[in-house]
Amino acid sequence: MLDPHATLPFAAVPHPEARPARRLTWDSREASPDVAFVALPGERMHGNAFVEAALAAGAPFVLTDLDVPRALRVPSQEESNARDALFAWARQERARNSLVVGITGSAGKTTAKSYAAAALEAHYMPVYNTMPAIACFLIEYGASDRPLVVEMGIDRIGEMAELVDLVRPDVGVVTSIGPAHLEQLGSIEGIAREKGVILQGRRALVGAQAAPYYSQNPGVESYGFGNVTHAGQDLQVTPEGAGFSYGGVDVALPLAAPVQAEAAVLGMVLAQQAGIPLEAAASRLAQVSLPGGRYRVHPGRYTVIDDAYNASPLAVQAALDALGALPGRRISVLGRMLELGPTERELHAQVGSYARERADLTYGVGPFAAELGDRAFATVPELLGALTAEVRDGDVVLIKASRGISWTPEQRAQEGVGLDVVVNALLQARDNG
Structure with a gap:
C-alpha cells in the first residue's frame, strides 16, 4: 500500500x-x-x-x-512541483529494488520486455510508458522482492538521460537501432547515441542487429543468434512457432517469429545472470502472450498476422522476413510510417521494395501507397474492399503501419495508419465466412 x-x-x-x-x-x-x-x-x-x-x-x-x-x-x-515530487518518490522506491532492467530500441522493445519479464518473473511496465507512468510504476512496485522490467522509449534528444536518471537500470538493453523518430533525433548515429545512454548500468546487453553500433563500448555484451556474446543455438522457425536451445535447455515459442526468439534469448541470458534455473525460465517463455498488434498470429482458414500496433522501417523489414519464411500465398498490407523526416518517401520505397521480395501480393495504403505495394489505395476503406475480396483459404496476411494514436478515425483512414481496423475486418470476414 x-x-x-x-x-x-x-x-x-x-x-x-x-x-x-x-x-x-x-x-x-x-x-x-x-x-x-x-x-x-x-x-x-x-x-x-x-x-x-x-x-x-x-x-x-x-x-x-x-x-x-x-x-x-x-x-x-x-507549476512542476507535483511532478518533481512524483519523481522523487519514484527514485526512493526504485532504490529499494535489487534488479531493474531497462529496455529500449528502435523496434522490439515491447516484445523484449514481455519475454524478459517472463524469464525473470518480474513486474513490468504496461504498454503506456511515459515518464509519469514509469514513476507511478516504480512507486507501486519498487519495494517488491521481484525484479522490475521497464520499457524506455524516446523521441527527442536528452530524453533517455532523463529516463535513466529516474529508472537507474541495473541492466540496460538496446534491442535494435534503425530509422525511427528521425524528425527529432536527426540520424541513425543520433539514435544510437541517444539510446546508448541506457547502457550505463552494471551490465549492458544489445541485440545482434544493434551490436555493431556499440562495438567500441567497453563491457557491452550482445545476445541473439550467430556471432554474439550470448547465442541461442539451432533456431528453427515453422508456421507453428520458433524453437532453439540455450545453455543446453530447449525453448519452444508457439506462433513466434525470429524477433520473438531473439527476445527469448535475452530472457534466458537475464535469467542465467540472475541465478534463475533455465528450465523454469524456458517454461515461462513458452507461455508469453504479446499485447495486441505485436506480431500476434491468428491462424485459421487463412492466417492473419496482426503487427499493426506501430511501425518503423526496421520493424517492418523484420516482420516481412518472418512472413517470407511462411508457407502459403504471402500478402503484405503496409501503411504509412510516421516521424521519418525528410527521407520518408525514400524509406517507404525501400520498405516497399523489401516487401515485393518477400510477399506474393503487396498492398499499400495512404500517401506512400505506391511505394509500399503494387496494389495501392488512397484510403483504408478503399483498401478494405479490395483486400477482403482477394484473400482466400491458405493465405498468410501481414498488416503493419504506424498508429497515429492522436488522430481521429477519419484521419487514420485517410493517412493509412492505425490498421488494426484492417485486422478486425479480415478476422470478422474469415470467422463469419
Whole structure:
C-alpha cells in the first residue's frame, strides 16, 4: 500500500483524511477507492483541473499543490512541483529494488520486455510508458522482492538521460537501432547515441542487429543468434512457432517469429545472470502472450498476422522476413510510417521494395501507397474492399503501419495508419465466412 502519511523524500502536508492506496495514476479517469491521483502539468491543461473528479471517484488521496480534502499537498512554488515530487518518490522506491532492467530500441522493445519479464518473473511496465507512468510504476512496485522490467522509449534528444536518471537500470538493453523518430533525433548515429545512454548500468546487453553500433563500448555484451556474446543455438522457425536451445535447455515459442526468439534469448541470458534455473525460465517463455498488434498470429482458414500496433522501417523489414519464411500465398498490407523526416518517401520505397521480395501480393495504403505495394489505395476503406475480396483459404496476411494514436478515425483512414481496423475486418470476414 502507498501511504501518504509515510516518510517521503519531498516536503508535503498530508490531509488527515488521506488514505493509503494500492496504486497511483496520472489519469483522473482511472481514479477509484484503490487508486490515487497525481495532478501533473500537461500540454493543454493542468491535472489540478481534474482533482475534484478524482475525489468524487473515491481516490484515497491526490498528490497536488491544492488545499483540498484527502490531499497530499506539496508547496505551490512552481507549476512542476507535483511532478518533481512524483519523481522523487519514484527514485526512493526504485532504490529499494535489487534488479531493474531497462529496455529500449528502435523496434522490439515491447516484445523484449514481455519475454524478459517472463524469464525473470518480474513486474513490468504496461504498454503506456511515459515518464509519469514509469514513476507511478516504480512507486507501486519498487519495494517488491521481484525484479522490475521497464520499457524506455524516446523521441527527442536528452530524453533517455532523463529516463535513466529516474529508472537507474541495473541492466540496460538496446534491442535494435534503425530509422525511427528521425524528425527529432536527426540520424541513425543520433539514435544510437541517444539510446546508448541506457547502457550505463552494471551490465549492458544489445541485440545482434544493434551490436555493431556499440562495438567500441567497453563491457557491452550482445545476445541473439550467430556471432554474439550470448547465442541461442539451432533456431528453427515453422508456421507453428520458433524453437532453439540455450545453455543446453530447449525453448519452444508457439506462433513466434525470429524477433520473438531473439527476445527469448535475452530472457534466458537475464535469467542465467540472475541465478534463475533455465528450465523454469524456458517454461515461462513458452507461455508469453504479446499485447495486441505485436506480431500476434491468428491462424485459421487463412492466417492473419496482426503487427499493426506501430511501425518503423526496421520493424517492418523484420516482420516481412518472418512472413517470407511462411508457407502459403504471402500478402503484405503496409501503411504509412510516421516521424521519418525528410527521407520518408525514400524509406517507404525501400520498405516497399523489401516487401515485393518477400510477399506474393503487396498492398499499400495512404500517401506512400505506391511505394509500399503494387496494389495501392488512397484510403483504408478503399483498401478494405479490395483486400477482403482477394484473400482466400491458405493465405498468410501481414498488416503493419504506424498508429497515429492522436488522430481521429477519419484521419487514420485517410493517412493509412492505425490498421488494426484492417485486422478486425479480415478476422470478422474469415470467422463469419
